[in-house]
Amino acid sequence: KVIYNITSRTRERIGQARYLKVPSLKSMAASALTSRSLLSSAARVLALLANPSNVTLLTSQLLVTPAIWGSPTDLHLIVGVIGVFRTATHYLLQSNRTSRIPKLWESPRTLALEEWIAAVTKGTHGAAPRSKQALVLSGLLQGLDSQRCSGLFTRLQHELVISVNLSLRNNSSRSAVVDRALVIAVSQVFDLLGISAKHTLDHDLLLPKLTEAVFLSGSGLHQGFFLGTMDADVLETLGKKFDWSAKSHSYLQLQSTASGPLVAEMGRLSRLAAFLVEHVTNWMTLSRLLQDLFEFSRSLCVQWRQNKLSEVDAVEENLFLSDNTIEKTLPLLWRVLRSGMFSVLTILSASIGRLLCDRFVPKENAVDIISQYPMFAEALVKQLRPTEIGVIPQHPLDRCLDTFFLNTAEHFIAVLNTQVAEDLVANAASPYLGSNVESNIFEAFEAAHSVMLAIMVVPHNVALAASRIEEYAERLFEVFPRSLSTRQFHFAFAQLIRIASPPSLIWVQRPLLPSSLLETIRYRVESASTEPLAHKSNTDEIHAQPMSEKAALVLALIQSLPCLELEALEAWLPVAARLCCVVQDPDLRQVCKNRLWEVISNGAMDVNRAAFCANWWNTRSGRELALYGEEKPVPGSLIDDSMDELSRL
Numbered sequence: 001k002v003i004y005n006i007t008s009r010t011r012e013r014i015g016q017a018r019y020l021k022v023p024s025l026k027s028m029a030a031s032a033l034t035s036r037s038l039l040s041s042a043a044r045v046l047a048l049l050a051n052p053s054n055v056t057l058l059t060s061q062l063l064v065t066p067a068i069w070g071s072p073t074d075l076h077l078i079v080g081v082i083g084v085f086r087t088a089t090h091y092l093l094q095s096n097r098t099s100r101i102p103k104l105w106e107s108p109r110t111l112a113l114e115e116w117i118a119a120v121t122k123g124t125h126g127a128a129p130r131s132k133q134a135l136v137l138s139g140l141l142q143g144l145d146s147q148r149c150s151g152l153f154t155r156l157q158h159e160l161v162i163s164v165n166l167s168l169r170n171n172s173s174r175s176a177v178v179d180r181a182l183v184i185a186v187s188q189v190f191d192l193l194g195i196s197a198k199h200t201l202d203h204d205l206l207l208p209k210l211t212e213a214v215f216l217s218g219s220g221l222h223q224g225f226f227l228g229t230m231d232a233d234v235l236e237t238l239g240k241k242f243d244w245s246a247k248s249h250s251y252l253q254l255q256s257t258a259s260g261p262l263v264a265e266m267g268r269l270s271r272l273a274a275f276l277v278e279h280v281t282n283w284m285t286l287s288r289l290l291q292d293l294f295e296f297s298r299s300l301c302v303q304w305r306q307n308k309l310s311e312v313d314a315v316e317e318n319l320f321l322s323d324n325t326i327e328k329t330l331p332l333l334w335r336v337l338r339s340g341m342f343s344v345l346t347i348l349s350a351s352i353g354r355l356l357c358d359r360f361v362p363k364e365n366a367v368d369i370i371s372q373y374p375m376f377a378e379a380l381v382k383q384l385r386p387t388e389i390g391v392i393p394q395h396p397l398d399r400c401l402d403t404f405f406l407n408t409a410e411h412f413i414a415v416l417n418t419q420v421a422e423d424l425v426a427n428a429a430s431p432y433l434g435s436n437v438e439s440n441i442f443e444a445f446e447a448a449h450s451v452m453l454a455i456m457v458v459p460h461n462v463a464l465a466a467s468r469i470e471e472y473a474e475r476l477f478e479v480f481p482r483s484l485s486t487r488q489f490h491f492a493f494a495q496l497i498r499i500a501s502p503p504s505l506i507w508v509q510r511p512l513l514p515s516s517l518l519e520t521i522r523y524r525v526e527s528a529s530t531e532p533l534a535h536k537s538n539t540d541e542i543h544a545q546p547m548s549e550k551a552a553l554v555l556a557l558i559q560s561l562p563c564l565e566l567e568a569l570e571a572w573l574p575v576a577a578r579l580c581c582v583v584q585d586p587d588l589r590q591v592c593k594n595r596l597w598e599v600i601s602n603g604a605m606d607v608n609r610a611a612f613c614a615n616w617w618n619t620r621s622g623r624e625l626a627l628y629g630e631e632k633p634v635p636g637s638l639i640d641d642s643m644d645e646l647s648r649l
Contacts, residue, residue: 035067039080046088047095050111052119059123063132075219078181079261081132082139082188085120089143092116114152121159130167131178134160138185141192148192157197160189168205180213180220184261187272198275204285207276211289213262214269214343215296220262221340224300226254227307230333234308242308243322244329251329258336270343274350283358290351290365293344300340305397309333313396313440367411377412378420384408385424392431392441399444402428406447413454418461426455426468433475437483445483449476453495462505469500473517477524481533486552490559493517497560501568514564518572521557522579528553530584551588554579558596562604569609573600573616574625581629596626 042062049055062084063069068077092113111119117140124133137160147153164186186206190198214220233248244251257263280286304310309330312320321330352366370376384405386398393399409416409425416425432441432448452472456465473496480489500506500513507513528550547555558576561569580596583589598604600613616622 035074035077036080038067039077039084043084043087044091046084046120047091052111052115052122055111055116055119056123059120059136060126060128063124063128063136075177075180075184075261078135078177079184081135082142082181082185085136085139086142089117089140093143093146117152117156121156130163130170131182134163134167134182135185137163138189141189145192154194157193161193161197161200164206165200165202168202168209176217177219179209180217180262183210183213183269184265187265187268190268190272190275199279201276203276203279204282207273207280207285207289208292210269210273210276211292214266214273215292215340217262219257219260221296221300221336222257223296224303226250226257227300227303229253230309231307237322239322241320241322242312242325244309244325246324246328251332254332254336258332263336263339266339266343270346273343273347277347277350277354280354286351286354289347293347297344301397305395310397311395313399315439367408371412371415374415374417377415378417381409381412381416381420381424386428389424389428390431392444396440399441402432403444403447406432406444406451410447410451410454413451413461414458418464421455421458421461422464425451426464433472434478437479442483445479446488449484449488449492453492456499457495459505465499466506466509469496469506469513472496473520477520481549481552486533486547486555489552490556493521493556494560494563498563501563502565507565514568515571518557518560518568518575521553522575525550525553525579525582548583548585548588551583551585551592554583554592555595558592558599561599562606562609566608566612569612570616573613573622577622577625578629580626593626 042058046055046058049058062081068081092111120136120140121133124136137156141153141156141160144150144153144156164182167182183206186201187210216223230244230250233250234242234244237243262269277286277289309321317326317330355366355369370380386393386402386405393402406425406429409428413421413425429448429451432444433452437445452468455461456469456472476484476489476492476496484492496517497514498504500510500517528548530548530550532546532548533552554576557572557579561572561576564572576596580589580592583592600610600617603610605613613622617626
């Protein structure tokens with residue numbers, strides 16, 4: 001047993017003996033102690049030994065004992081070796097700082113720190129492969145965190161990098177589990193390494209090992225296969241709800257995965273991966289990384305679809321899931337998946353930076369780059385298109401993929417030809433534009449409105465815009481205010497007026513369309529509600545004033561005035577001024593008046609429109625209309641209404 005009674009006689013023997021035979025770890029493992037207890041005991045014994053030969057012997061046996069390495073399938077146990085040397089180093093460092101004489105129950109302090117570390121590193125040489133040496137050196141460096149500026153720390157860094165690189169280049173001397181432990185060892189000490197040591201690592205060999213360990217291996221996310229195996233444990237209860245028990249095998253397995261070194265340290269591993277991505281020298285390594293991430297995401301999606309939980313939308317969890325599932329088991333699943341998502345995003349962010357900055361790396365992967373090549377953009381849109389266009393799918397995953405498609409396609413609208421934009425994008429967005437907007441499709445609803453506006457804004461889509469603009473305007477008025485916020489409605493309506501006004505070709509074909517849209521606003525104002533809108537975003541962004549439907553419609557008309565041609569502006573300025581006075585709430589009425597003044601005076605208009613507005617305000621009873629809702633001539637005005645040309649000042 002690794003239990004040492006440190007009596008005074010034993011202290012004397014440890015301190016004076018030239019060589020003390022240390023019990024073999026094999027015999028210790030055969031005792032009642034478990035392997036984990038063996039590691040914790042070994043950490044203390046390493047710090048207690050006062051003879052360098054004993055430290056060397058214990059270190060060498062720790063790296064070959066079958067209790068740890070006989071069947072290396074427990075990553076926790078192998079990574080625990082790092083903790084042994086980290087703890088022992090930290091303990092010895094603290095002991096060396098103490099100048100007092102140790103008491104009877106304390107360990108003797110006869111070995112200097114450098115002498116002890118030299119004995120440990122000597123024990124890693126010989127039969128132990130380089131991968132195991134790297135584990136030991138990682139533990140030593142973490143224990144010496146406070147000694148970063150010392151020469152000893154620098155030397156250990158150099159030895160660690162050599163061990164890691166040699167281990168990566170020698171595939172025959174280690175198992176896959178040791179590979180993963182090696183990745184963890186580097187990630188744990190990576191922030192402590194100097195710049196030179198970081199750049200000396202073999203990035204091209206370490207990056208594939210890291211990707212395989214985190215996303216593909218059974219100790220990590222395992223390509224999402226755990227999602228498929230969960231399905232058998234998700235059972236329907238008497239209340240017609242799904243229940244995923246905390247005692248089920250799949251949940252216990254997920255707990256083990258979540259607490260494992262790879263998933264628990266995924267943030268640190270993803271930062272290491274991002275650094276490696278930035279410094280790989282072979283672009284094929286980067287290409288392989290992106291392919292691995294693609295395969296991981298594809299497999300994750302396939303496995304999730306096979307799970308009953310994927311049939312439940314996030315907003316419907318209370319209706320279809322048991323309380324135990326919502327409160328206990330499901331949060332763990334979301335935490336694991338969220339960690340994986342952020343890790344992928346961190347790596348992809350570094351990959352995009354590398355793609356943009358490195359002229360030797362092929363650049364057919366980033367959205368901004370693909371948008372410069374219409375042929376590739378069209379191919380990607382066709383690849384991502386929904387399976388069934390023109391209907392809202394029943395499965396939540398399909399609706400999520402539709403949302404992703406609409407958001408992605410919006411980036412390429414400017415380079416897609418009109419036929420593709422209509423057949424694939426506009427038709428896919430149409431079902432989500434309707435008035436029956438449920439909470440489970442709200443994100444797709446917003447994406448659909450956004451992409452439709454993008455389609456109609458593009459100049460070469462003028463024919464498509466002319467055929468769709470009235471239908472879209474009807475949908476827009478149908479969904480406001482129940483499904484659209486004030487800000488969203490104002491933006492969408494202003495875009496419609498801009499699309500239908502000069503110099504747009506639509507205006508050439510249909511010059512009365514802007515006035516028709518504004519007339520719809522005026523008609524809606526008459527019957528609009530004066531009650532505050534319930535939507536959380538329905539507040540005026542400038543004044544933080546809760547909006548009513550009536551005030552929101554008046555503001556929409558006011559904010560579209562800069563888009564009108566001069567003749568239409570002359571007709572609708574008085575209407576906007578009168579409608580401000582129709583708003584019954586005094587605070588909202590003042591908000592509308594202030595907004596009208598800002599639009600006509602604070603640079604929203606171009607020179608000609610601004611000059612006309614100044615003339616209207618001063619000589620055409622604009623001020624009286626805005627303030628009082630009625631026209632009164634203003635004697636002695638600064639600008640004469642009979643001027644042939646409007647002043648441009």
